[in-house]
Amino acid sequence: MSVVATVPSVRHTIIVEAPREHAFEVFTHGIDTWWFRDHSIGTEPLKEVVMEPREGGRVFERGLHGAECDWGRVLVWEPPSRLVVAWQIGGDWQFDPDLAHASEYEVRFIEEAPARTRVEFEHRHFERHGEASRDIRDSVDRGWPKLLAAYAGVAKTG
């Protein structure tokens, strides 16, 4: 039994009206098509988000002038059913290469019908960010500030 202190996970389940192969493909290879443009920590304006399609693959952003900034690493690559990615952005909004300081998210793609996929998402082990967790909380407004406004706009116009 583990009594290690942990912070409860964040969990979400959504239904995607598409086959799970397609859903997996869009989530990974197509990450740039759905990632909010303001979710960026690089010094240059965001050009694209890339997830390398293999275990150990990098997840990173590429800036307008080519500078790359790592975000995390693929820990489990099991297309089309399962994906685990290390979240290596610390509370100072910098990449932290030490996996012991990384939280992680897992995505499961479950076929409900030939063109309907249930996507179960869990982001866990926030406590691994350690001291940084407090900073993550405190720097929400400084980190990706335009996100909420942008989303509110999209949601309103449908």
Next chain:
Amino acid sequence: MAIFERLERGPLPVGEIARGLPVTRSAVSQHLKVLKDVGLVTSQRAANRQIYRIDADGVAGLRDYFDRFWQESLQSFKRAAEKSFKEKSR
């Protein structure tokens, strides 16, 4: 997890938190220290002992942030996946 769950029911001294757990009291103290460092738990001295409680702002704030962050991002993913599938099957 066990420590956190106990504190969710209310503030407790370390002895009460450790009661019934299959680890030593000093191990529980160490875990509490980690939780304190991370800003998830606070403590207060009362009647000559430390009483631990969940730092509601810390926990709620951290989880709320990621909860919202992923809720929005997953909706965006859903829209992109369904749109591209529709276009593909045309």
